[in-house]
Amino acid sequence: MNCYRLIDKEWNVDFVIKVGGADKQRSACVVLGIFESRKLTDAAKNIDAATDGYVSNILRTGDMNGKLGTTLLLHNLPAIPSKRILLVGLGQEKEYNSKAFRTAMLSVMNALLRTAVSEAGLFLLDIPLKDRDLPWKISQTAMLASECAYRFDALKSKSESESSPLSKVTLYLSDRTHLKIAEIALMQGTAIAQGMKVAKDLGNLAPNICTPSYLAKRALDMSKFHKLKVSVLGQKEMEKLKMGALLAVAKGSHQPAKLIILEYRGGAKTEKPIVLVGKGITFDTGGISLKPAAEMDEMKYDMCGAASVLGTLTAVAEMALPLNVVGIIPTTENMPGGNATKPGDVVTSMSGQTIEILNTDAEGRLILCDALTYAERYNPEAVIDIATLTGACVIALGHVASGLMSNNDQLAGELLQAAELSIDQAWRLPLWDDYQDLLKSNFADMANIGGRSAGTISAACFLARFADKYRWAHLDIAGTAWKSGKEKGSTGRPVPLLTQFLISRATRKLAHSR
Ligand code: BES
Ligand code: MN
Ligand code: ZN
Numbered sequence: 001m002n003c004y005r006l007i008d009k010e011w012n013v014d015f016v017i018k019v020g021g022a023d024k025q026r027s028a029c030v031v032l033g034i035f036e037s038r039k040l041t042d043a044a045k046n047i048d049a050a051t052d053g054y055v056s057n058i059l060r061t062g063d064m065n066g067k068l069g070t071t072l073l074l075h076n077l078p079a080i081p082s083k084r085i086l087l088v089g090l091g092q093e094k095e096y097n098s099k100a101f102r103t104a105m106l107s108v109m110n111a112l113l114r115t116a117v118s119e120a121g122l123f124l125l126d127i128p129l130k131d132r133d134l135p136w137k138i139s140q141t142a143m144l145a146s147e148c149a150y151r152f153d154a155l156k157s158k159s160e161s162e163s164s165p166l167s168k169v170t171l172y173l174s175d176r177t178h179l180k181i182a183e184i185a186l187m188q189g190t191a192i193a194q195g196m197k198v199a200k201d202l203g204n205l206a207p208n209i210c211t212p213s214y215l216a217k218r219a220l221d222m223s224k225f226h227k228l229k230v231s232v233l234g235q236k237e238m239e240k241l242k243m244g245a246l247l248a249v250a251k252g253s254h255q256p257a258k259l260i261i262l263e264y265r266g267g268a269k270t271e272k273p274i275v276l277v278g279k280g281i282t283f284d285t286g287g288i289s290l291k292p293a294a295e296m297d298e299m300k301y302d303m304c305g306a307a308s309v310l311g312t313l314t315a316v317a318e319m320a321l322p323l324n325v326v327g328i329i330p331t332t333e334n335m336p337g338g339n340a341t342k343p344g345d346v347v348t349s350m351s352g353q354t355i356e357i358l359n360t361d362a363e364g365r366l367i368l369c370d371a372l373t374y375a376e377r378y379n380p381e382a383v384i385d386i387a388t389l390t391g392a393c394v395i396a397l398g399h400v401a402s403g404l405m406s407n408n409d410q411l412a413g414e415l416l417q418a419a420e421l422s423i424d425q426a427w428r429l430p431l432w433d434d435y436q437d438l439l440k441s442n443f444a445d446m447a448n449i450g451g452r453s454a455g456t457i458s459a460a461c462f463l464a465r466f467a468d469k470y471r472w473a474h475l476d477i478a479g480t481a482w483k484s485g486k487e488k489g490s491t492g493r494p495v496p497l498l499t500q501f502l503i504s505r506a507t508r509k510l511a512h513s514r
Helices: 042-050 054-061 099-112 135-148 179-204 212-225 235-240 244-250 296-317 364-378 392-399 410-423 433-439 455-464 495-513
Strands: 014-019 028-038 069-077 083-091 119-123 168-173 228-235 257-263 276-279 279-284 324-334 347-349 354-357 382-387 401-407 426-428 472-478
Touching: 014 069, 014 135, 014 179, 028 054, 028 276, 054 069, 054 083, 054 276, 054 347, 069 099, 069 279, 069 433, 083 099, 135 168, 135 179, 135 472, 168 179, 168 235, 179 296, 179 495, 212 228, 212 257, 212 279, 212 296, 212 324, 228 364, 235 244, 235 347, 235 392, 244 347, 257 472, 276 296, 276 364, 276 495, 279 364, 279 472, 296 324, 324 364, 354 364, 364 382, 364 455, 382 410, 382 495, 392 401, 401 410, 401 455, 410 472, 455 472
Parallel strands: 014 168, 028 083, 028 119, 119 168, 276 324, 276 382, 279 324, 382 472, 401 426
Antiparallel strands: 069 083, 228 257, 257 324, 347 354, 401 472
């Protein structure tokens, strides 16, 4: 249960939780916190006493004063079994909050990955945080460790990064009182980290490799390792279902479109499932409404909604959550071509509503609308779609928060809470009917674009017309799913948000049934 595996061959770290004092542990590297200025935490005091004031003497030299995120590695301390001590600055004690914790933990992991130790013991989890509890600290530790260790060199002929020998991290607690909940939190944190890794790897893959067929294959592979039922629909089946909107996007591509369905049944047979719908455009050229060339490569990330569904289901299956969860992934490329959909084309969606496609670059909503109609057959408890849907969302919320829109206040509230808890922020935008006018068409039931104003909301308004049969929320992750520039890469978001949402639901359910 404590085994934390990055699918990556280079880095495989086991996390374990132990109870004990710092001075007695035979750990290759003991990690201790220091507050500003030079104030020892309890575990640091314990080592200081055992080493006859060694730590406080070092602090007196001025080499480390506890400033947040700084580290100092010490060797060969007298009278204790550990060869190394890593001191980490925690900043001002009265300001020690979740943000400071994350900064400090990132520094610790980065420092440990640079040493030659294969095992380390962290004495940081008992230190009280103003705004979070122990399970939060533990699951964040697992996620942050994975964040630090993540490399993507699957497509390089030689791996560039030196692999770290670190293979085991022990999280020490001073007493047994909370051991059980700590272990559950560790199991959940590692599951989320694993889900994020799945999402990141898929996002980062090149678009000539990560095609709709590739996504389908990966989903089918998942069913070999996890308790999941996976089915894949092809062109013929989608035609039979009359998915005219989805198929209109696929027309310009030589890669066959797919509809991937994953079913996880951890709850009672009769229990309604949560349905996750992920946008899976494996490359978005814009189609005939072609995008400009600059940074177009980043449109390989236009399947990050789909990747987050696969990542979240991995985490859910890993934790064996007592819920029913269904993933639906409409996936295709959006390409120009002789047979591609043209601006002005009118298509009929699976719902029967007709759509005038005024801009072929507004393709995400076209594949999602048919998937949302398809979701009705699961009689869902709620449906959440996840999509890199609009550039306007990046303008509105930047790269910090995902956009959240919903037809149900309670569902929106639950998602915002999960976002807060998992530090995978989201911000709600309104979905008032007044905005629906933006989608008026002279020739069909609606247009697929709403003009320049409120682009994120008009896109959601479009989707809302296909999601009126159930509680529904939409996450626009255009600004949060990946980073551009020097640090270009997938973030794994919003796997933490979605997984936390499901964990919270499962936990509440268990509490009620007791
Ligand atoms: N995948 C894009 C949205 C996107 C653009 C995400 C840039 C992240 C960065 C989506 O398919 C798209 O092209 N949307 C258009 C919609 C417009 C034509 C109404 C957009 O946002 O420009
Ligand atoms: Mn587009
Ligand atoms: Zn797109």
